[in-house]
Amino acid sequence: xxxxxxxxxxxxxxxxxxxxxxxxxxxxxxxxxxxxxxxxxxxxxxxxxxxxxxxxxxxxxxxxxxxxxxxxxxxxxxxxxxxxxxxxxxxxxxxxxxxxxxxxxxxxxxxxxxxxxxxxxxxxxxxxxxxxxxxxxxxxxxxxxx
Amino acid sequence: xxxxxxxxxxxxxxxxxxxxxxxxxxxxxxxxxxxxxxxxxxxxxxxxxxxxxxxxxxxxxxxxxxxxxxxxxxxxxxxxxxxxxxxxxxxxxxxxxxxxxxxxxxxxxxxxxxxxxxxxxxxxxxxxxxxxxxxxxxxxxxxxxxxxxxxxxxxxxxxxxxxxxxxxxxxxxxxxxxxxxxxxxxxxxxxxxxxxxxxxxxxxxxxxxxxxxxxxxxxxxxxxxxxxxxxxxxxxxxxxxxxxxxxxxxxxxxxxxxxxxxxxxxxxxxxxxxxxxxxxxxxxxxxxxxxxxxxxxxxxxxxxxxxxxxxxxxxxxxxxxxxxxxxxxxxxxxxxxxxxxxxxxxxxxxxxxxxxxxxxxxxxxxxxxxxxxxxxxxxxxxxxxxxxxxxxxxxxxxxxxxxxxxxxxxx
Numbered sequence: 001x002x003x004x005x006x007x008x009x010x011x012x013x014x015x016x017x018x019x020x021x022x023x024x025x026x027x028x029x030x031x032x033x034x035x036x037x038x039x040x041x042x043x044x045x046x047x048x049x050x051x052x053x054x055x056x057x058x059x060x061x062x063x064x065x066x067x068x069x070x071x072x073x074x075x076x077x078x079x080x081x082x083x084x085x086x087x088x089x090x091x092x093x094x095x096x097x098x099x100x101x102x103x104x105x106x107x108x109x110x111x112x113x114x115x116x117x118x119x120x121x122x123x124x125x126x127x128x129x130x131x132x133x134x135x136x137x138x139x140x141x142x143x144x145x146x
Numbered sequence: 147x148x149x150x151x152x153x154x155x156x157x158x159x160x161x162x163x164x165x166x167x168x169x170x171x172x173x174x175x176x177x178x179x180x181x182x183x184x185x186x187x188x189x190x191x192x193x194x195x196x197x198x199x200x201x202x203x204x205x206x207x208x209x210x211x212x213x214x215x216x217x218x219x220x221x222x223x224x225x226x227x228x229x230x231x232x233x234x235x236x237x238x239x240x241x242x243x244x245x246x247x248x249x250x251x252x253x254x255x256x257x258x259x260x261x262x263x264x265x266x267x268x269x270x271x272x273x274x275x276x277x278x279x280x281x282x283x284x285x286x287x288x289x290x291x292x293x294x295x296x297x298x299x300x301x302x303x304x305x306x307x308x309x310x311x312x313x314x315x316x317x318x319x320x321x322x323x324x325x326x327x328x329x330x331x332x333x334x335x336x337x338x339x340x341x342x343x344x345x346x347x348x349x350x351x352x353x354x355x356x357x358x359x360x361x362x363x364x365x366x367x368x369x370x371x372x373x374x375x376x377x378x379x380x381x382x383x384x385x386x387x388x389x390x391x392x393x394x395x396x397x398x399x400x401x402x403x404x405x406x407x408x409x410x411x412x413x414x415x416x417x418x419x420x421x422x423x424x425x426x427x428x429x430x431x432x433x434x435x436x437x438x439x440x441x442x443x444x445x446x447x448x449x450x451x452x453x454x455x456x457x458x459x460x461x462x463x464x465x466x467x468x469x470x471x472x473x474x475x476x477x478x479x480x481x482x483x484x485x486x487x488x489x490x491x492x493x494x495x496x497x498x499x500x501x502x503x504x505x506x507x508x509x510x511x512x513x514x515x516x517x518x519x520x521x522x523x524x525x526x527x528x529x530x531x532x533x534x535x536x537x538x539x540x541x542x543x544x545x546x547x548x549x550x551x552x553x554x555x556x557x
Contacts (some may be wrong), residue, residue: 119358
């Protein structure tokens with residue numbers, strides 16, 4: 001299906017739990033996991049490890065963690081908003097932090113949404129369900145000019 | 147020249163006598179100056195009215211007496227009168243300003259000019275003395291001098307005082323500069339500590355939650371995927387693991403709020419507590435629409451405080467009131483004011499006054515699992531109120547409700 005979810009997440013536990021939550025909600029889209037900012041940008045721009053991939057396939061939504069090594073979430077956000085090919089991608093910041101400064105910066109750099117990862121896994125599952133329903137089903141993605 | 151005849155001689159002599167008489171009477175009549183003449187050896191030869199007034203002697207009393215009578219014992223000892231006469235002989239005249247003695251023994255200050263009198267051949271005949279009474283002037287001089295002396299003394303004292311004061315001031319300035327320097331250092335230290343605390347709180351908020359999420363999530367995954375391999379006890383254990391992780395998450399959140407109270411900058415503005423209380427009541431009602439709660443409030447309780455922090459106080463006190471009245475069919479909650487303090491009163495579960503001191507400490511709870519909570523709320527309220535310069539306290543009785551008070555600075 002041409003409805004890829006790009007999950008940018010450095011923590012393997014959170015990666016596993018997010019995948020489990022998506023599965024529990026019957027969200028069968030292909031999930032591409034980038035384990036840090038560099039991998040995420042490589043995927044989005046078709047460089048490095050993802051050089052030569054089919055660039056007609058772009059994610060329907062990006063789930064973006066903030067605290068990552070090498071290149072962090074906010075930098076990924078800035079770079080993808082700066083590039084005409086990726087600047088309209090829907091980005092949901094998906095993070096443990098609920099610090100004011102993180103929220104402000106995320107929205108300033110152009111995030112579409114900010115969701116705090118709950119500790120209670122049931123809430124996590126419910127949150128993912130609503131995320132999936134909204135961004136994958138309800139929301140109309142921006143058209144891409146290739 | 148022709149010799150004068152008898153009649154001419156007579157007329158000449160008469161005319162000379164008349165002129166002399168005229169001059170004598172003139173000198174005699176002057177009252178303001180003492181004009182006297184002395185013989186060679188200092189005896190009084192003539193005495194005018196002025197001398198009478200000045201010295202107190204009548205002419206017939208003093209004529210022929212020695213002029214040493216008019217001088218003080220000291221002057222006589224020093225030989226002043228003689229030296230004056232000698233000066234007069236040498237220079238023609240001499241002047242003096244000094245004391246003289248009256249007939250009645252009192253002294254007066256005199257200004258005198260002594261003139262040596264010579265005949266036509268240049269032979270010394272005697273002395274004339276013209277004197278002026280300068281006692282009054284002398285007195286005034288003395289008074290002025292006295293005043294001057296006093297002023298000089300006062301000035302010297304004031305000067306000495308000022309020197310001492312200057313030294314004290316210099317010391318104070320030095321102390322002040324040292325204290326100021328200390329304060330600047332302390333301020334820098336405090337700012338640094340505050341920043342450290344802020345960034346620590348910030349990283350705690352992120353880093354502690356991730357493992358908690360893993361604990362909760364994988365426990366649930368275990369239950370869901372391997373439920374058939376786990377018996378009831380095992381399931382209960384896993385539930386406890388999850389509950390503990392979630393509780394820890396709430397504790398972290400509360401502790402962060404508590405620490406943030408101290409590191410946040412307070413922004414004082416006008417705050418209507420009555421409005422805040424009404425807003426909080428509306429929110430609480432939305433969360434539990436089925437409950438019967440009567441809320442009464444004083445109007446226009448306006449204070450000077452940080453709005454967000456006061457909102458936290460009101461939310462805390464009122465959520466507690468809602469929570470601890472949750473077992474009543476009908477709850478009554480009141481926001482009011484005594485002379486000095488504001489309060490939230492409820493008719494709920496109350497508490498044992500024996501433990502009132504523990505109420506506001508973090509993590510101290512007086513109700514076990516009866517009512518949920520981490521025990522942080524009241525500690526937060528206390529910290530906020532203390533930062534506003536106020537106080538918190540509470541009254542209650544078991545089963546009879548509780549009243550929670552707070553004051554703000556200046557109230």
